[in-house]
Amino acid sequence: MPSEHRRGLLPEKYFRWRSGEITRLEAFCDVVFGFALTLLVVSLEVPRNYEELMAAMRGFVPFAICFAQLVMIWRAHYVFSRRYGLEDSYTVFLNVTLLFVVLFYVYPLKFVFTLLFLQITGAAPPGSLDNLQASVVMRIYAVGFASVFILFLLMYAHAYKLRRELNLSPVEELETRNAAQENAVLALIAVAAFFVAFRRPDWSGWTYALIGPALTLHGTLFGKRVRLLAEKTRVE
Helix, strand or coil: CCHHHCCCCCCCCCCCCCCCCCCHHHHHHHHHHHHHHHCCCCCCCCCCCHHHHHHHHHCHHHHHHHHHHHHHHHHHHHHHHHHHCCCCHHHHHHHHHHHHHHHHHHHHHHHHHHHHHHHHHCCCCCCCCCHHHHHHHHHHHHHHHHHHHHHHHHHHHHHHHCCCCCCCCHHHHHHHHHHHHHHHHHHHHHHHHHHHHHHCHHHHHHHHHHHHHHHHHHHHHHHHHHHHHHHHHHHC
16 A cells, blocks of 8 residues: 555655555665764764864764755755656656755755854854855855755656646646745745855845745745635546
8 A cells, every 4th residue: 555545654645656665765864864964973983072072062963964955955846846756767867866855965065054153143254264265165155055946846747747747737837836846935035045145145145035925825826726716626
């Protein structure tokens, strides 16, 4: 029995998951995501004194933020895989490229949030980054962030192209378009942050604060359309 139909597990309300057992591609992706998480570990050595313990604890908050971002990406990949169960050559190519980007993304991700936390707590060494270096770092981060969600956008566009082969319902087609739009919004915000970083790298990070309002607005508007279409389809 497919995992999404087992007792105690809730599938999506308006989407029938088409993937069955875990495939080799999904298993490989999970291994790579797990490896990426291990790269975030502050230190592999056990602290030997109080100073080393405090240094390790200062890395806990940046680690938690980076961990949450990688889990968010893994979750998005999991939902896509479960929804469509695609394993054609183009989907495999996009998946492998995503894994490559995620592994590249780990170190800029950790560096940005570690430095940000040190600056907030006043523990950052003076002159750790000049304006040019900060601009380069924020642009690297923006490229990684945008690349991840452009790849998800391409995945959903490909699934929508195969909507007849996948036998998607009208509601599922709308959900697929909504997911593609959400990923496009995330990628566009990263592109905006990239260009802001040229002039004001200190403002570039604040550009990502647009994600919450943008996705909330998108979810409110288009989520309502999904519910209305689902109710209309049910009545018919």
